[in-house]
Amino acid sequence: MALMLRMLTTTWQKNLKEKKGDPSLALQLRPDSTASLGPLLSDARPWSAALSTDGETQLEAAPAEIPPIVLAAFAGNLDGVKAELRKRVSIEIPGTEAHMTPLIAAASNAEHGNRKVVTHLLDQGANIDATARDGNTALMMAASNGRLKLVKLLVTRGAKLQMQNNACQTALSLAREAGHTQMVAFLEGEIRKQEEAQK
Numbered sequence: 001m002a003l004m005l006r007m008l009t010t011t012w013q014k015n016l017k018e019k020k021g022d023p024s025l026a027l028q029l030r031p032d033s034t035a036s037l038g039p040l041l042s043d044a045r046p047w048s049a050a051l052s053t054d055g056e057t058q059l060e061a062a063p064a065e066i067p068p069i070v071l072a073a074f075a076g077n078l079d080g081v082k083a084e085l086r087k088r089v090s091i092e093i094p095g096t097e098a099h100m101t102p103l104i105a106a107a108s109n110a111e112h113g114n115r116k117v118v119t120h121l122l123d124q125g126a127n128i129d130a131t132a133r134d135g136n137t138a139l140m141m142a143a144s145n146g147r148l149k150l151v152k153l154l155v156t157r158g159a160k161l162q163m164q165n166n167a168c169q170t171a172l173s174l175a176r177e178a179g180h181t182q183m184v185a186f187l188e189g190e191i192r193k194q195e196e197a198q199k
Contacts, residue, residue: 107138135165
C-alpha cells in the first residue's frame with residue numbers, strides 16, 4: 001500500500017527511491033499494481049483516510065485530498081471527469097503534491113492509455129503541455145509508459161516534442177530509456193518532420 005501511495009504522489013520517475021532504497025516499484029505502475037489501485041482511485045476520500053487503511057507505513061507529508069477529477073482521469077473514468085467539469089472544477093487543478101493535472105494523470109496510467117479521457121480534456125481546453133512539479137508533461141508520461149496510440153494522439157493535437165523535464169529528459173529520451181523501440185522510431189520521425197518543415 002505504501003508503494004502505491006508513493007506512486008500517486010510522484011509522476012513515477014525511475015530514478016526516485018523509497019526511504020528503504022527500493023527503486024522503480026515505487027515509481028512505475030505495473031499491470032498487477034494497477035488492478036489493486038482501482039478501489040483507491042475510484043474513491044475521492046481525503047488522502048488521510050486512504051492512508052489510515054495502511055497500518056505499516058505512511059508518507060511523511062500527505063495532501064489533504066486528491067481532487068476527484070484527478071482520480072477519475074487516472075482511472076479512465078470519463079463519466080467521472082465529465083461530472084467534475086460540470087461542477088466547474090478547474091481543468092488544470094493540480095492533483096497531489098506532485099502537481100499533476102488531470103491530463104497528466106490520465107496519461108500516467110501505465111496499463112490503460114485513457115485516450116477517451118485525454119481527448120475529452122483536450123477538447124475542454126486542457127493545457128496539453130502543462131507540467132507536473134518534476135517537469136513531466138502528458139506526452140512524456142505516455143512515452144515513458146509505452147502508450148504509442150496515446151502519444152500519437154497528443155502529437156496530433158500539438159504537444160511539444162522537445163520539451164525537457166527537470167532532469168533534462170524529453171519524451172524521446174524517456175521512451176528510449178524505457179526500451180520502447182516503436183515509440184522511439186515514431187518520435188524520431190516526428191521530430192525530423194518538424195525540423196524539415198522549419199528549413
